[in-house]
Amino acid sequence: MHSLKRNLASVAVAAGAVAAAVGLSGSPAFAADPGTPGYVTFWQGGFTGPTLEYSPSQIGTSCVTLPFSVQADLNYSYRTVLVYDGAGCTGSTLTLPAGDLHSFGGFVGKSFRFAG
Numbered sequence: 864m865h866s867l868k869r870n871l872a873s874v875a876v877a878a879g880a881v882a883a884a885v886g887l888s889g890s891p892a893f894a895a896d897p898g899t900p901g902y903v904t905f906w907q908g909g910f911t912g913p914t915l916e917y918s919p920s921q922i923g924t925s926c927v928t929l930p931f932s933v934q935a936d937l938n939y940s941y942r943t944v945l946v947y948d949g950a951g952c953t954g955s956t957l958t959l960p961a962g963d964l965h966s967f968g969g970f971v972g973k974s975f976r977f978a979g
Contacts, residue, residue, distance in 0.1 A: 903940050903959070903975075905933035909966035919977045926952035926976045933972040938963040946972035 898904065902918045915929065919942050928950045936959055938944050944959040945952070946967075952974045957967060 898937055898939050901940055903944050903977075904937045905929065905972065905975075906935040907931050908934055910935045917975075922977070924977050924979045926974055928974045929972065933967075934970070935966040936963060940977065943978040944975055945978055946970075946975045948973060950974050952976055 899916060899918075901920070902916045905915045907913045913931065915931075915933070917927065919940055933946070936944070936946070938959045938961055941961050943961065944963075946957040946959060948954040948957075948971055950973050954973075955970070957970050957972065958978075
């Protein structure tokens with residue numbers, strides 16, 4: 864558990880640096896401060912553009928088709944996240960473990976769910 868807390872603390876510091884560098888949208892529909900403990904944050908681009916934030920307590924393991932494609936994440940939840948390149952959790956899958964922070968490269972996410 865200490866390792867997870869340490870990893871999440873490191874991720875939070877990195878996310879703060881990314882947020883400061885790219886300046887995130889202040890729109891209430893999007894995450895204003897990525898890195899909320901218990902949430903996954905997605906960026907439309909590689910840590911650029913609008914963001915979205917979801918928690919397992921909001922959606923459980925239901926599939927969520929995202930309102931726009933995403934290409935980066937900060938998984939500050941305590942659950943694995945499965946991101947799909949098709950709507951309705953179809954197509955190829957990218958697995959994001961708890962504490963994950965990275966750009967997806969050429970992968971474009973269109974839907975996701977928290978693993979059960």
